[in-house]
Amino acid sequence: MSERIEVTKQTGKDGTESLTYSKSWDKNGIHHRKEVRKVEGGYIIVESAYGKPSDKEDAEYIDERKEYVTTENPFDQAEKKTEEEKMFAFVDTPLM
Numbered sequence: 001m002s003e004r005i006e007v008t009k010q011t012g013k014d015g016t017e018s019l020t021y022s023k024s025w026d027k028n029g030i031h032h033r034k035e036v037r038k039v040e041g042g043y044i045i046v047e048s049a050y051g052k053p054s055d056k057e058d059a060e061y062i063d064e065r066k067e068y069v070t071t072e073n074p075f076d077q078a079e080k081k082t083e084e085e086k087m088f089a090f091v092d093t094p095l096m
């Protein structure tokens with residue numbers, strides 16, 4: 001599985017900045033991509049997956065795309081969760 005992460009920052013003619021995060025990866029013959037674009041008041045998220053699953057010979061080609069809006073950056077949430085897991089990784093929980 002290969003993974004690629006990009007962060008693009010652009011400045012418009014009027015001085016406004018546009019920030020886009022994207023992550024793409026291939027898994028089981030399917031190419032996945034998640035793009036997060038910062039807009040005024042939140043984020044626009046585009047998720048897509050396309051390709052033919054390699055684990056089944058008679059599988060059909062997949063071409064899916066979803067778009068939605070949120071107030072939180074999902075990439076930031078993934079980083080916070082990872083940091084919290086690291087913070088408490090040293091704690092041994094007693095077996096019952």
